[in-house]
Amino acid sequence: MNWLAFVGLGLCGSCLSLRALDTLKASDYIYFDTYTSYIPGFGSEELSKLVGKAVTPLSREDVEDKGGRELIERALKSKVSFATLGDPFIATTHVYIRNIAMGRGIPTLYVPGVSIHSAAFSLVGLQIYKSGPTATIVEPSEIYRPRAAFEKVVGNLKRGLHTLLLLDIDVVKGRFMSFSRGAQVLAEGLIGYGVSPERLLGVGLSFVGSEGQSAVASTLLGLGGIHATAFPQSLIVPGRLDAVEAEALMFLGVNQEQLAAHARLVEELGR
Amino acid sequence: MNWLAFVGLGLCGSCLSLRALDTLKASDYIYFDTYTSYIPGFGSEELSKLVGKAVTPLSREDVEDKGGRELIERALKSKVSFATLGDPFIATTHVYIRNIAMGRGIPTLYVPGVSIHSAAFSLVGLQIYKSGPTATIVEPSEIYRPRAAFEKVVGNLKRGLHTLLLLDIDVVKGRFMSFSRGAQVLAEGLIGYGVSPERLLGVGLSFVGSEGQSAVASTLLGLGGIHATAFPQSLIVPGRLDAVEAEALMFLGVNQEQLAAHARLVEELGR
Numbered sequence: 001m002n003w004l005a006f007v008g009l010g011l012c013g014s015c016l017s018l019r020a021l022d023t024l025k026a027s028d029y030i031y032f033d034t035y036t037s038y039i040p041g042f043g044s045e046e047l048s049k050l051v052g053k054a055v056t057p058l059s060r061e062d063v064e065d066k067g068g069r070e071l072i073e074r075a076l077k078s079k080v081s082f083a084t085l086g087d088p089f090i091a092t093t094h095v096y097i098r099n100i101a102m103g104r105g106i107p108t109l110y111v112p113g114v115s116i117h118s119a120a121f122s123l124v125g126l127q128i129y130k131s132g133p134t135a136t137i138v139e140p141s142e143i144y145r146p147r148a149a150f151e152k153v154v155g156n157l158k159r160g161l162h163t164l165l166l167l168d169i170d171v172v173k174g175r176f177m178s179f180s181r182g183a184q185v186l187a188e189g190l191i192g193y194g195v196s197p198e199r200l201l202g203v204g205l206s207f208v209g210s211e212g213q214s215a216v217a218s219t220l221l222g223l224g225g226i227h228a229t230a231f232p233q234s235l236i237v238p239g240r241l242d243a244v245e246a247e248a249l250m251f252l253g254v255n256q257e258q259l260a261a262h263a264r265l266v267e268e269l270g271r
Numbered sequence: 272m273n274w275l276a277f278v279g280l281g282l283c284g285s286c287l288s289l290r291a292l293d294t295l296k297a298s299d300y301i302y303f304d305t306y307t308s309y310i311p312g313f314g315s316e317e318l319s320k321l322v323g324k325a326v327t328p329l330s331r332e333d334v335e336d337k338g339g340r341e342l343i344e345r346a347l348k349s350k351v352s353f354a355t356l357g358d359p360f361i362a363t364t365h366v367y368i369r370n371i372a373m374g375r376g377i378p379t380l381y382v383p384g385v386s387i388h389s390a391a392f393s394l395v396g397l398q399i400y401k402s403g404p405t406a407t408i409v410e411p412s413e414i415y416r417p418r419a420a421f422e423k424v425v426g427n428l429k430r431g432l433h434t435l436l437l438l439d440i441d442v443v444k445g446r447f448m449s450f451s452r453g454a455q456v457l458a459e460g461l462i463g464y465g466v467s468p469e470r471l472l473g474v475g476l477s478f479v480g481s482e483g484q485s486a487v488a489s490t491l492l493g494l495g496g497i498h499a500t501a502f503p504q505s506l507i508v509p510g511r512l513d514a515v516e517a518e519a520l521m522f523l524g525v526n527q528e529q530l531a532a533h534a535r536l537v538e539e540l541g542r
Contacts, residue, residue: 090389248369
């Protein structure tokens with residue numbers, strides 16, 4: 001029997017599930033996506049040790065430009081696992097490869113992994129059912145100053161929704177945006193929408209899902225001066241808060257006054 | 272050392288992570304939330320066998336009405352795990368218990384589990400970053416016909432966003448809403464908002480995350496006549512679809528004509 005399994009490894013080296021491990025062990029070939037995400041100290045070699053089998057790292061070019069051709073060719077006759085950090089289908093390109101495989105008649109398997117999209121909200125005690133669409137903050141340059149993230153945050157705030165902000169990463173170049181820098185970029189961007197970064201709350205997160213995970217809450221302006229050392233990092237801008245959520249943020253460092261200012265801001269934007 | 276660990280088991284019996292298993296094995300006491308969710312053939316006894324330790328099931332009364340008192344009292348002096356299906360902090364009541372623990376000075380740990388909030392979108396190839404707030408469909412009665420879910424779906428469609436719909440469950444009474452019934456309730460409700468269920472697409476999901484997971488896409492009207500036997504089930508109403516997402520839904524059963532009608536409907540609502 002042949003198949004192509006999309007296996008989520010979750011957000012840390014010991015975050016993969018028993019079923020993910022079994023699926024990898026049952027594979028004839030294991031490939032590892034090394035570019036859409038990054039976990040400190042957990043790459044192809046570490047995965048290979050954990051599973052006890054050879055693991056082939058795939059670069060962006062292998063996966064995107066060639067449309068995962070090697071994966072598909074192998075999976076026509078063998079059991080192939082394509083392992084990714086987090087959850088496999090958070091990346092569009094992986095859905096694209098699954099579509100190709102299904103079009104070629106290859107049975108596909110989906111082994112979910114813990115995703116930043118759920119774990120980030122859980123870590124800080126914000127309710128995921130009140131979250132709006134996710135945005136990504138990219139480092140602005142002279143020629144490229146995208147506003148999509150600012151618009152999504154404002155759109156969500158108007159509906160009282162929380163926003164998860166993923167931060168620019170370039171695994172190949174080893175560049176990772178900190179939540180401190182992300183908060184600065186967002187703060188500058190939001191001023192153009194009449195949103196004051198002294199009044200808006202933000203939550204900075206680092207290495208979510210791992211044993212060393214941490215979170216800190218402050219105003220967006222305050223977050224710009226807080227530096228965490230563990231990567232990857234991300235950022236949440238909360239929307240309307242219920243009593244349990246507000247209390248959870250107080251344990252992360254915000255005070256009553258900041259909560260009240262944030263609540264007034266969200267109400268004003270919602271009008 | 273003492274702590275209270277909130278341990279996510281994920282969405283199937285072998286879905287828990289290596290770290291979840293290690294945390295449970297390191298615990299002096301293990302409690303299991305048996306009421307916020309349900310997995311066929313995986314209860315306290317099965318968890319106890321997997322971990323090799325005693326597991327105490329907790330009812331809704333134990334967790335909600337008593338505010339997790341036994342958990343807190345035990346965790347003042349011992350290592351305590353509170354295991355839940357999916358991800359621990361998807362339920363407000365678990366955040367509430369963590370807040371109490373933190374207020375009492377108990378160190379808390381968060382071991383994330385795969386959540387339906389990410390896995391449902393991944394299974395069907397829809398992009399989670401384009402999802403709006405989640406809603407729950409409840410079985411309407413003579414005296415209780417909530418419209419919140421309809422309003423959320425329409426609000427999301429107006430912004431082109433996908434909506435995950437959780438379906439009414441009553442674990443104690445053994446009652447679980449099917450996506451077929453959920454689609455019927457939603458179809459009836461949406462007519463009042465001028466949304467025709469013949470034109471709107473829906474995706475019915477069953478037992479997401481497990482080896483027996485499946486998904487089927489049709490119009491919302493069509494889904495009302497499709498019956499899947501595996502539970503729990505859920506439903507997604509897609510918003511604006513890109514080419515990769517549209518192709519993924521075609522593998523689940525929709526055709527070009529239905530995709531075009533859906534796209535026109537979403538554009539009309541967005542005006």
